[in-house]
Amino acid sequence: MAARKRGTHEDGHLQDGTGSKVSRTGGRHVAALVLARGGSKGIPLKNIKLLAGVPLIGWVLRAALDSEMFDSVWVSTDDDEIEKVAKCWGAKVHRRSPEVSKDITSSVETIQEFLRKNPEVDIVCHIQATSPCLHPSHLQEALKKILEDGFDSVFSVVRRHQFRWKEVKKGSNECTTPFNIDPRRRPRRQDWDGELYENGSFYISSKELIMKEGSSQGGKVAYYEMEAEHSVDIDVDIDWPVAEQRILRYGYFGRGVSLMFCKVSGCLTDGRVLLSINGQDMVSVHSKDLAGIKKLQKDDVEVVLLTSRDDAVTESLTTKLKTLTGCEVMAVGEEPLQEVQAVMEKKKLDWKDVAYMGNDPTDARCLSLAGLSAVPADVPVEAAKYTCLLGGGAGAVGEFAEHVLLQKETAKCQMKQDRIDRLNF
Structure with missing residues (x-):
């Protein structure tokens, strides 16, 4: 339990x-x-x-x-x-x-x-x-x-x-x-x-x-x-x-999630790698997504960014991502389920307390189990509970963040209506 x-x-x-x-x-x-x-x-x-x-x-x-x-x-x-x-x-x-x-x-x-x-x-x-x-x-x-x-x-x-x-x-x-x-x-x-x-x-x-x-x-x-x-x-x-x-x-709908996992490649970014003249690899992050992450953090939702161990470009940008977003950045294997669950167990959380945003069939299990889950508009993974109108790297993370915050607000209103005292009951 x-x-x-x-x-x-x-x-x-x-x-x-x-x-x-x-x-x-x-x-x-x-x-x-x-x-x-x-x-x-x-x-x-x-x-x-x-x-x-x-x-x-x-x-x-x-x-x-x-x-x-x-x-x-x-x-x-x-x-x-x-x-x-x-x-x-x-x-x-x-x-x-x-x-x-x-x-x-x-x-x-x-x-x-x-x-x-x-x-x-x-x-x-x-x-x-x-x-x-x-x-x-x-x-x-x-x-x-x-x-x-x-x-x-x-x-x-x-x-x-x-x-x-x-x-x-x-x-x-x-x-x-x-x-x-x-x-x-x-x-x-x-x-x-x-x-x-x-x-x-x-x-x-x-x-x-x-x-x-x-x-x-x-x-x-x-x-x-x-x-x-x-x-x-x-x-x-x-x-x-x-x-x-x-x-x-x-x-x-519960008390609202307190932890959100988000894939970097394909969700926070559009999955493309930009090659510069001086040989540097670059990716872009939408300002709407950064704003959405900041809103979640302000509402006590911890955000963990997931990168692939096989993605050398993203690995080189890990430090910059941490500085830019203020999030923990965690490298995961092809099947992220066990590694994600290990984090949840450490924090003593159940799936109902978690939101997950992915963009790959290997995310299907996490998308299905999470209390709230989403995929970008251009990713047809049926296990997700919410499909964004925006694509990966184009504001989808910010859109899902608003959805998560709306559900949290709904939960708070329900708790008030049901006379549930979160601190003392």
Whole structure:
């Protein structure tokens, strides 16, 4: 799991401002668990399919981690690719057995196996991967009902204003009848409170309830009401474009990236080498790109420039690049993934905290994993989440910098809206 954020400790405690530790969970181990089986009848490998540029499970993992309410965050899966994505997004992985990986296996059976393998867990928050509009504040407020108010189980609901009628089987002479209205006195929406429906976003339960009663809802039960705009469920292909539009407007985009990797050749420059009469090799850097880098640095985004070890021209300009941009310049091999991850591990960052700009098929893995990623206009790498209007060396870096800063500002507004205190919560 990713390192805890400001003001927190890895042992699940918070500082109270005096240096003393205050337990958030009362000594109980609270785990978030996302069930992500490889097989999907509706959409193949649905759990890691890109949705608005992010793997589906990435949306809920980001919300769980940023809520800072969990001692551990897990993905239960039987699939190698899902395991890789889960780890990249900061989660631990429970490899479920074949016995609980069948089409007929219930969620409770899978959670029970997880609890047997992880006996230290006292409370489980089962988060559905197919609810990508989940926000940290939803989890924070729902967990308080168990941690502070003494409930044994809490689940998410949404309020709907829908009139329900009895189904009549085809060929039957039976007439339908209303379930929740009197047709002669149909209420106006504003005069009717509606009804609460499970929206399937999450179910929080004690270990005792799940293991002894075989249910995630029981004991002293409470619900947590989510807004309709955040109640998104994905089951079949037709749900995908609808969910994507909802996410772009109501999704949780995280706290914004704090580190950006950028290829020099083809991104910061146009890839051309200029030969002078006196034998010197030269490259050009656009003023818009330099301005964009400075804006990122001013907003506490560290920028690392990536050069190729095989590019002697760029190597000779490394010192000048450092002076010109104020960035660290790092030489990488043909496949930059491992070297980039080594930097992230040193800085204790997950992919969700990182932006990446590349211009080559060898960058595809980094572009896919990064929280934000981009390519110049003239580079068709499909793994990127953003394609610039400008080309490499012609302002593309500056354009992507503005995109990164816009996402950071969106994240700040969301955190304010969700009443998340970045320093003390």
